[in-house]
Amino acid sequence: MIPTPGITPRRSCQMSLPTARVRAITFPPPPITAEPDSPEGAGLARLHLNEAPMGPSPKALAAAVAALAYAHRYPDHAASELIGRIAKATGIAADCISVGNGSGEILVALAQMVTDPGDEAVFPAPTFPTCGKGAQIAGGRLINVPLRADGVNDVPAMLDAITDRTRLFYLCTPNNPTGGILPAEDLALAAQKVPDDCLLVVDEAYFEFTTAQDGADALSILRNRTAPWVVTRSFSKAYCLAGLRAGYALCSSREICDALWTLRPNFNINRPALAAASAALADTEHLAAVLDHANTERARLSGSLRAQGCKLFPGATNFLTFQPTGNANAIAARLKEQDVVVQALPWPDADGSLRVTLGSREENDRFLALYASAVQDPA
Numbered sequence: 001m002i003p004t005p006g007i008t009p010r011r012s013c014q015m016s017l018p019t020a021r022v023r024a025i026t027f028p029p030p031p032i033t034a035e036p037d038s039p040e041g042a043g044l045a046r047l048h049l050n051e052a053p054m055g056p057s058p059k060a061l062a063a064a065v066a067a068l069a070y071a072h073r074y075p076d077h078a079a080s081e082l083i084g085r086i087a088k089a090t091g092i093a094a095d096c097i098s099v100g101n102g103s104g105e106i107l108v109a110l111a112q113m114v115t116d117p118g119d120e121a122v123f124p125a126p127t128f129p130t131c132g133k134g135a136q137i138a139g140g141r142l143i144n145v146p147l148r149a150d151g152v153n154d155v156p157a158m159l160d161a162i163t164d165r166t167r168l169f170y171l172c173t174p175n176n177p178t179g180g181i182l183p184a185e186d187l188a189l190a191a192q193k194v195p196d197d198c199l200l201v202v203d204e205a206y207f208e209f210t211t212a213q214d215g216a217d218a219l220s221i222l223r224n225r226t227a228p229w230v231v232t233r234s235f236s237k238a239y240c241l242a243g244l245r246a247g248y249a250l251c252s253s254r255e256i257c258d259a260l261w262t263l264r265p266n267f268n269i270n271r272p273a274l275a276a277a278s279a280a281l282a283d284t285e286h287l288a289a290v291l292d293h294a295n296t297e298r299a300r301l302s303g304s305l306r307a308q309g310c311k312l313f314p315g316a317t318n319f320l321t322f323q324p325t326g327n328a329n330a331i332a333a334r335l336k337e338q339d340v341v342v343q344a345l346p347w348p349d350a351d352g353s354l355r356v357t358l359g360s361r362e363e364n365d366r367f368l369a370l371y372a373s374a375v376q377d378p379a
């Protein structure tokens, strides 16, 4: 370093930055997001991100485009219109609702809100990792409790893992990556038994897909819990807005919600996302079409995979998780060579399982056709 007169050179920071805590964070690398119509992603079937196969509601798209004309102005930080609509749809008071740049951002903030260094956070394993990332950023210790054999969060085992240091108890229903839906009695047990000084987080990113399948009504169960809880939901899945980034939190109290607002970066949801999310929420026809497509394709893929000897895990989401008749990694690698990207999971055993997004009918047909040959001739 060339010394500048009058300024003392800073000591080398190579060893101390980033902090040991940040270096210790374990988080999956960013996934493949090559666009199917770009040169590098030409013809790619992206069946690994649980994205919506159909475009957003035309009404949501029009609202986003209209919002772009005001791109020179900051968006409404209070997100009044969107929160008003969410309040109406859920029955939760507007001052107990917060919004995020995707529900992932909220999950990180929730963990940061309640975790001091050395505190513990109980998670099902495997599950969606983002809330755990927040706990690690805050210096917390992750306590990972294996899922039940059917891919559902094991609530009694998770409750057994609680100690005096536990401040966060995270449930994911339906659970990503397995799809398992928590039975109402397990949710009620968690609502009753998770201690008062521990935040109960229920991640419902795929909530809308469960409404057609008698999923547990988490909100009515959680209303009976006097201690803190938060339900998170997303506009990325059933509302087909993953690229815009919008999610929301339904909180047990104004105090928890206020803390989320404190942690929110200013203007964290942009104008087009706010406008599109509001319009999407109002477009019940589009939502019905999305759910209908997912149900139809789930039944079609399930039938074909079962006939090929696969073991399917129960669920109601926009993805399907199953144990193939072979090694999941090797099958996924062979499919990827043919531009069909699916997610291999190191669960429940050494051969693992595959998680496949319910894509368009054409994408799913392509997956099914290539899957059969990939099983015969894995990579």
Ligand SMILES: Cc1ncc(COP(=O)(O)O)c(C=O)c1O
Residues within 6 Å of the ligand: 049, 050, 101, 102, 103, 104, 105, 128, 172, 175, 176, 203, 205, 206, 233, 234, 235, 236, 242, 245, 246, 247
């Ligand atoms: C269970 C679960 N929670 C949260 C998220 C985050 O969603 P987003 O940040 O797009 O709202 C995802 C995304 O895949 C998910 O699967």
